[in-house]
Amino acid sequence: xxxxxxxxxxxxxxxxxxxxxxxxxxxxxxxxxxxxxxxxxxxxxxxxxxxxxxxxxxxxxxxxxxxxxxxxxxxxxxx
Amino acid sequence: xxxxxxxxxxxxxxxxxxxxxxxxxxxxxxxxxxxxxxxxxxxxxxxxxxxxxxxxxxxxxxxxxxxxxxxxxxxxxxxxxxxxxxxxxxxxxxxxxxxxxxxxxxxxxxxxxxxxxxxxxxxxxxxxxxxxxxxxxxxxxxxxxxxxxxxxxxxxxxxxxxxxxxxxxxxxxxxxx
Numbered sequence: 001x002x003x004x005x006x007x008x009x010x011x012x013x014x015x016x017x018x019x020x021x022x023x024x025x026x027x028x029x030x031x032x033x034x035x036x037x038x039x040x041x042x043x044x045x046x047x048x049x050x051x052x053x054x055x056x057x058x059x060x061x062x063x064x065x066x067x068x069x070x071x072x073x074x075x076x077x078x079x
Numbered sequence: 080x081x082x083x084x085x086x087x088x089x090x091x092x093x094x095x096x097x098x099x100x101x102x103x104x105x106x107x108x109x110x111x112x113x114x115x116x117x118x119x120x121x122x123x124x125x126x127x128x129x130x131x132x133x134x135x136x137x138x139x140x141x142x143x144x145x146x147x148x149x150x151x152x153x154x155x156x157x158x159x160x161x162x163x164x165x166x167x168x169x170x171x172x173x174x175x176x177x178x179x180x181x182x183x184x185x186x187x188x189x190x191x192x193x194x195x196x197x198x199x200x201x202x203x204x205x206x207x208x209x210x211x212x213x214x215x216x217x218x219x220x221x222x223x224x225x226x227x228x229x230x231x232x233x234x235x236x237x238x239x240x241x242x243x244x245x246x247x248x249x250x251x252x253x254x255x256x
Contacts, residue, residue, distance in 0.1 A: 011237035015218065042244045046193055047212050053190035054197050054213045056106040062119055067097055070126045074090045 001029040006036045010043060093130045096146055101126070103143070103214055104150040110209045111154040113198055121157065125150040144220040151206060151224050158202070196246040200239055207235035208243070 001009075006029050012018045013026050030037050058066070104125050109118035128149050136145050200208060210216040210224060211232075222232035 007241065011233060011240060015233070017233075039244065042248065043240050046240070046243055046247065049189055049193050050197075050208075050212045051215065053193040054106070054110060054209065055102075056109045056118070057102050058105050058119070058122070063101060066101070066119060066123050067094065069123050070097060071090060071094060073123075073127050074093060074130050 001025045003029075003033060003036055006030070006033070007039070010040065013040075014043070014047070088130075088133060090130065092133065093126055096129055096142060097126045100143060100146050104146060106214060107147060107150055107206060107209055108154050110197060110213070111151075111202070111206055112157055117157055121150055121153045124153050128153070141220075141223070144216070144223045147210065147216070147220075147224040148226070154206075192247060192250060193243065196243050196250075199246065200242060204235050204239040204242065207232060208239035211236045212240070 006026060009018060009022065009026055013023065018026060030040060101122055105118050105122050108121035108125075109115060112118055112121065125146065129146055132149065136142060197205065197208060197213075207221055207225060210221045211218060216224070218233055218236065219229060221236065222229045225232060225235070227235075
């Protein structure tokens, strides 16, 4: 497997969507290619960090206000 | 919630949906619109629309992707109305500044860098990444929310991941110069 083919299959590998033979070929390439191994490690690292980095939680006051606004709008029939 | 027709006719049903998915909708909207106030507006509009469209939901197990799909389209409406989407990261609002260099702060800085990098993703890639990798939504649901085929959804997530890796790598290299 070439490096560009490995890059194309990265998400399939991470999602568990490769066939057994394709996965074996990918793992064999990774074992001998430090660059692709580094890319995979970097992507895994950013995926580990992504939920904590970018998940937003409504401020409790905003949540209360929006919930009340939705109920008020639906109750008034003005929607 | 049970899988039956007509959930959407009840305010209580919408409130239950709100309690379960308001933060997820807010995350999607906040990341797509770069703005807390607009994100909150989308939350409100999404759940009001859920009430009026509730009869369209036939399978309660698909409520999450259904509500995200409504939110996604509400975000697209906001973006169309704005027509002034900032593309320069320096123009993005509410950017948090990095803090002191200790271990916890290092983790926080990485999170801030990643958060900023996500905000610079192209509009087609950003919601795909947010849904799959921030919210943990299965790829089939990502495809349903974005109204694209599974292979397109997967390609968008794939490109977003590689682009983010490039962005963070470029930052690291600049920092070492």
